[in-house]
Amino acid sequence: MPENAAITVEPPKQYEYKSDVKPTWCPGCGDFGVLNSVYAALRAKGYHPKDVVSVSGIGCSSRLPFFVTSYGFHGLHGRAMPIATGLKAANPNLTVLAFGGDGDAFAIGGDHFMHACRRNVDITYVVMDNATYGLTKGQASPTSRAGYVTKTTPLGSAEQPINPLALALVCGASYVAQGFSARPKDLTDLIIKGIEHRGFSFIEAFSPCPTFNKVDTFTYYKDAIVDVPADHDPADLGAALRLATSTDIIPTGLIYQRPTPVFGAAHRQQLATGVQSPQEVLGRLFKRFS
Numbered sequence: 001m002p003e004n005a006a007i008t009v010e011p012p013k014q015y016e017y018k019s020d021v022k023p024t025w026c027p028g029c030g031d032f033g034v035l036n037s038v039y040a041a042l043r044a045k046g047y048h049p050k051d052v053v054s055v056s057g058i059g060c061s062s063r064l065p066f067f068v069t070s071y072g073f074h075g076l077h078g079r080a081m082p083i084a085t086g087l088k089a090a091n092p093n094l095t096v097l098a099f100g101g102d103g104d105a106f107a108i109g110g111d112h113f114m115h116a117c118r119r120n121v122d123i124t125y126v127v128m129d130n131a132t133y134g135l136t137k138g139q140a141s142p143t144s145r146a147g148y149v150t151k152t153t154p155l156g157s158a159e160q161p162i163n164p165l166a167l168a169l170v171c172g173a174s175y176v177a178q179g180f181s182a183r184p185k186d187l188t189d190l191i192i193k194g195i196e197h198r199g200f201s202f203i204e205a206f207s208p209c210p211t212f213n214k215v216d217t218f219t220y221y222k223d224a225i226v227d228v229p230a231d232h233d234p235a236d237l238g239a240a241l242r243l244a245t246s247t248d249i250i251p252t253g254l255i256y257q258r259p260t261p262v263f264g265a266a267h268r269q270q271l272a273t274g275v276q277s278p279q280e281v282l283g284r285l286f287k288r289f290s
């Protein structure tokens, strides 16, 4: 190389996470905003797409993995958590992202959600909450407000909605945040922080369904949500619960975060101490039947 030749430094590789599959969501669906925040979060982290897996259940929102260039698993209704847990346990080097709707997460998938929270599996779960079952044409979901009128609840839903933030907190989730699809920058930041958090990260994202839900609309959320108060301490579980259950405000931002040993760490420690090696356990089992 001539002495005075310019040295060119290759810029770090930027990956494109937008896949060739075009979203089939209705025009104006809140899920578009969430998808854009997912792209932005992945671009910010710069992961190679081969190191990322996007997992989902069934629903309009659960189609999201089709639109992301990464490994993907479009699973069964309500079963995003077991699949994501298995993937992370089998290959802890993967960045595992899970997506779905409020029906997928809190109705049929409610029990799996609880156990993902308490196990502290190192996955990031973004729930696109439109307070309805969009894919099956707008029935009431576990987060629909009382009085929600649909074809199957013509007199209005007689049930009270669950509180996803409070549910996650009491089940032991170590990262709990709430965002809004029409606030993409804030939502992106919450997803990035969730990915960086070691353990289970739950992000409740308001994502209106303009086709079926005429009450929990973009306008409603724009007027109703407020930023988490500046003096809120996200390490304080009591304060997080008070915020989550407040009847005065609908907070968006980081509600709770605490460092907690991740799923798998305790098992690996057991194996390392030799107390519970798989060979010993199997050996004892086989002896019983010999």
Ligand SMILES: Cc1ncc(C[n+]2csc(CCOP(=O)(O)OP(=O)(O)O)c2C)c(N)n1
Residues within 6 Å of the ligand: 058, 059, 060, 061, 062, 077, 100, 101, 102, 103, 104, 105, 108, 128, 130, 132, 133, 134, 135, 136, 141
């Ligand atoms: C085992 C099973 N039960 C029921 C259904 C029907 N089903 C498909 S999607 C869905 C609910 C979708 O609502 P949600 O998860 O909130 O997602 P959205 O479509 O609103 O994004 C239901 C009940 C199914 N596919 N599989």
Ligand code: SF4
Residues within 6 Å of the ligand: 024, 025, 026, 028, 029, 030, 031, 060, 061, 130, 134, 135, 208, 209, 210, 211, 212
């Ligand atoms: S039905 Fe609702 S949730 Fe489904 S794509 Fe259309 S607007 Fe989105």
